[in-house]
Amino acid sequence: MEGTIEGMLEKLRFLREITDTNKIDNLILRLSKTKEPEMQAFLLSKITSEFQRLVEMFPISDPSFPLVKRKEAGLEIGNLIYKDQNIGRFSLSVEDLNRNLLIVGSTGHGKTSLIYNILRRASEKGIKYLVFDMKKDYNALGLKKDTVYIDAKDLKINPLEAPINTNEKEWAVHFADIFSDSFSLLIGSRDYLLENTINLFSSWNSNYPPRLSDLLLYITLNGKKNDYFKVIEGRLKSLVSSSSMFDCNLGISFENLKDKNIVVGIENVGTAEQYFLVSFILSSFYYSNLGLRKNQFKRLVVIDDAHTVLDANKEKDYAKGIPVIHSIIAKIRELGFGFIFSDQQLSSVLSSAIQNTNTKFIGRINLYSDLYKILPGNSDVIMDYISKLKKSQFLVFNENVSPFCLFEADKIAIDKATDPSLFAVKREVDKEFYTFFKADSMSLKEEAFLNEVNSNYFLNLTLHMQNLSNVMNKEEFDSIKNKLLKSKAISQVSLDFSTGKTSKFLFINKDNGEKLKIKDLNPLTEEEFFKNLFKYFVSNQLKTSKVNFEEYEEGFLIKGLLKKYILVDYNIKSLKRILETKFDSVIFLVKDNLSEQDVLAELIRESDEKSLLNIKALKIVHYKDFKI
Numbered sequence: 001m002e003g004t005i006e007g008m009l010e011k012l013r014f015l016r017e018i019t020d021t022n023k024i025d026n027l028i029l030r031l032s033k034t035k036e037p038e039m040q041a042f043l044l045s046k047i048t049s050e051f052q053r054l055v056e057m058f059p060i061s062d063p064s065f066p067l068v069k070r071k072e073a074g075l076e077i078g079n080l081i082y083k084d085q086n087i088g089r090f091s092l093s094v095e096d097l098n099r100n101l102l103i104v105g106s107t108g109h110g111k112t113s114l115i116y117n118i119l120r121r122a123s124e125k126g127i128k129y130l131v132f133d134m135k136k137d138y139n140a141l142g143l144k145k146d147t148v149y150i151d152a153k154d155l156k157i158n159p160l161e162a163p164i165n166t167n168e169k170e171w172a173v174h175f176a177d178i179f180s181d182s183f184s185l186l187i188g189s190r191d192y193l194l195e196n197t198i199n200l201f202s203s204w205n206s207n208y209p210p211r212l213s214d215l216l217l218y219i220t221l222n223g224k225k226n227d228y229f230k231v232i233e234g235r236l237k238s239l240v241s242s243s244s245m246f247d248c249n250l251g252i253s254f255e256n257l258k259d260k261n262i263v264v265g266i267e268n269v270g271t272a273e274q275y276f277l278v279s280f281i282l283s284s285f286y287y288s289n290l291g292l293r294k295n296q297f298k299r300l301v302v303i304d305d306a307h308t309v310l311d312a313n314k315e316k317d318y319a320k321g322i323p324v325i326h327s328i329i330a331k332i333r334e335l336g337f338g339f340i341f342s343d344q345q346l347s348s349v350l351s352s353a354i355q356n357t358n359t360k361f362i363g364r365i366n367l368y369s370d371l372y373k374i375l376p377g378n379s380d381v382i383m384d385y386i387s388k389l390k391k392s393q394f395l396v397f398n399e400n401v402s403p404f405c406l407f408e409a410d411k412i413a414i415d416k417a418t419d420p421s422l423f424a425v426k427r428e429v430d431k432e433f434y435t436f437f438k439a440d441s442m443s444l445k446e447e448a449f450l451n452e453v454n455s456n457y458f459l460n461l462t463l464h465m466q467n468l469s470n471v472m473n474k475e476e477f478d479s480i481k482n483k484l485l486k487s488k489a490i491s492q493v494s495l496d497f498s499t500g501k502t503s504k505f506l507f508i509n510k511d512n513g514e515k516l517k518i519k520d521l522n523p524l525t526e527e528e529f530f531k532n533l534f535k536y537f538v539s540n541q542l543k544t545s546k547v548n549f550e551e552y553e554e555g556f557l558i559k560g561l562l563k564k565y566i567l568v569d570y571n572i573k574s575l576k577r578i579l580e581t582k583f584d585s586v587i588f589l590v591k592d593n594l595s596e597q598d599v600l601a602e603l604i605r606e607s608d609e610k611s612l613l614n615i616k617a618l619k620i621v622h623y624k625d626f627k628i
Contacts, residue, residue, distance in 0.1 A: 008051050019057070057087070068405065075118060076091045076410075077117050078090055078114075078117070078410050079407070080407060081405070081407070090396060090401075090405075096358060097297065100339045100358060102340075103360075105363025106365050109389075110393075113409060114392070119302070128258075128261050128300070129299060129300045130261075130285070130299055130302070131262070132278055132303050133265045134266065134308055135267050135304070136265060142263050142265075147260065148263070148430045149265060150265065151265040152268050156252050158251045159246060160212065161249070161250060163287035164287070165290065166290075169201070173194060174283060176190050177190070179193060181279070182272050182273075182275045183276070184272075192226075192229070192231075196215070196223050200214065209249055211246065212247075213247065219233060245277075251436050253433075253435075254285060278303065279324060289336075296336050298335065298336040300337075306349050306353065307345075307348035312351065323350065341353055359398045361395070361396055382404065385406065445471060446483075450490070453490060453507065457506075457524075457529065459505075491509045492506055508523040510523040531554075534589050538566055542628060555574075563585075564585040565578055565581075565583045566587045567586065572602055576607050579615060580614070582614050582617075585617055587619050588619070589621055592624065
């Protein structure tokens with residue numbers, strides 16, 4: 001009997017690691033304190049029965065049964081399965097996240113769902129995430145109020161903008177490394193780029209950093225004309241001309257997003273540019289977090305379709321050894337960042353990234369040969385498991401699971417086909433995070449043009465051109481006007497006069513003018529512009545005629561024996577109110593495209609009997625027919 005108890009206690013040590021054994025432990029404790037033979041026999045039978053139940057649930061004598069160490073509550077993401085039976089929950093600790101995860105599986109196997117699940121659980125624990133979205137798989141995350149989705153078309157960064165608390169010379173070295181690594185430049189080109197970047201920083205005298213186009217101009221004017229010059233000039237020209245993403249002096253501040261979840265959509269960006277962007281953004285986070293507490297987990301970073309950035313071929317071809325991005329990932333991990341690398345095959349992914357993942361989820365794949373590099377123990381047995389995996393099932397390899405275990409991820413619904421209109425609304429909500437600064441966002445002549453329009457709304461095109469004749473000629477005037485009209489920064493309207501002449505007027509468009517980086521602009525809607533224009537012309541006529549009048553927001557009151565009101569604001573509510581005041585005459589000025597019947601029909605629809613009592617005093621006049 002003692003041998004039986006000792007063997008049972010030996011196995012219980014293993015069971016305590018993987019399940020709750022309180023019931024049998026309490027029975028054993030009672031047995032140790034009981035002297036009564038009958039009670040001892042009763043307790044022993046209970047202990048044996050409970051032990052047999054545990055062993056049936058957790059057959060630890062089976063060498064293929066996974067031993068799972070119990071650990072503090074973490075992110076519960078799915079179930080552990082043994083012979084089609086759920087043997088417990090699997091959770092990831094913060095330490096697991098900080099030591100990186102690898103998820104491998106063929107298309108449609110459930111990699112993205114697993115990542116969504118991990119991110120959801122991480123958010124519940126207050127952990128932020130940064131997702132590099134290569135295929136718009138993470139749109140649904142972007143709609144969450146605590147998440148900012150930055151699409152490539154909104155992304156504005158300046159690679160020459162040194163992160164906070166980083167000196168320019170130190171950043172120049174890092175920029176040259178990232179740039180040369182991203183675009184596969186040799187060491188000579190890298191050194192040439194570094195030399196000119198440092199010289200540019202030294203000669204720069206503005207209170208904002210230079211941008212890539214400034215670096216290109218500097219190299220063109222001051223760089224030594226050699227083979228390195230040709231390579232760097234070509235790369236910079238290609239980068240500057242192919243995208244407006246880098247065309248700014250101060251880019252989107254990731255420092256301002258430190259309390260937000262971030263998804264960066266870069267699916268329409270070239271492979272080399274994706275590598276460059278990911279390296280740059282991670283470096284910005286790294287340098288921004290230097291000097292902060294290191295014992296706090298800060299952010300979970302997802303690189304899905306990892307081979308696009310962590311390309312195994314780059315490792316093979318790279319003359320300097322391990323690619324720069326590996327060093328960036330290793331350094332930022334020490335500051336409390338963790339990574340999820342996900343891909344369809346291992347052979348495509350940087351081996352240094354694979355080796356530095358503590359937890360691996362291996363799903364169904366189409367190519368098995370490269371798995372032998374990372375699988376422990378009897379790989380043939382493991383391969384047999386992998387071949388039978390169902391959707392959302394993975395083999396999980398983790399130091400708390402020995403040797404491995406079948407894992408089934410919790411089901412989570414994902415709507416990848418997010419309504420674009422919802423995204424447009426969310427983009428407006430997140431607009432404050434897209435702000436950037438470009439020192440010369442428009443030429444001096446364009447600024448002069450806008451200031452002229454803004455200061456003299458009531459002048460026609462001919463008069464604007466005369467006022468700007470000392471700044472630009474007619475061809476330049478027309479070119480700038482057409483450019484600003486095309487971008488909808490300004491709008492153009494026409495007005496007919498009683499003389500038969502038609503004049504064209506310009507105004508700053510309210511929908512787009514507010515985005516212009518020029519002080520004291522007065523953007524207007526078309527209705528606001530016509531109201532102000534009519535007021536200006538009517539006021540001039542009244543002053544010329546020396547009529548006694550008072551000016552109001554929406555029009556003019558002409559004093560005399562008969563009270564006359566001239567309304568210039570196309571607003572039916574204002575018209576109703578003025579008719580109710582019972583003026584002797586009400587003149588309602590409208591644009592030529594409005595008919596008297598249309599105005600009366602709208603007035604009748606919107607008015608009551610009281611408003612219509614004085615309708616006979618109303619006279620609707622097109623501006624070109626108006627005379628005092």
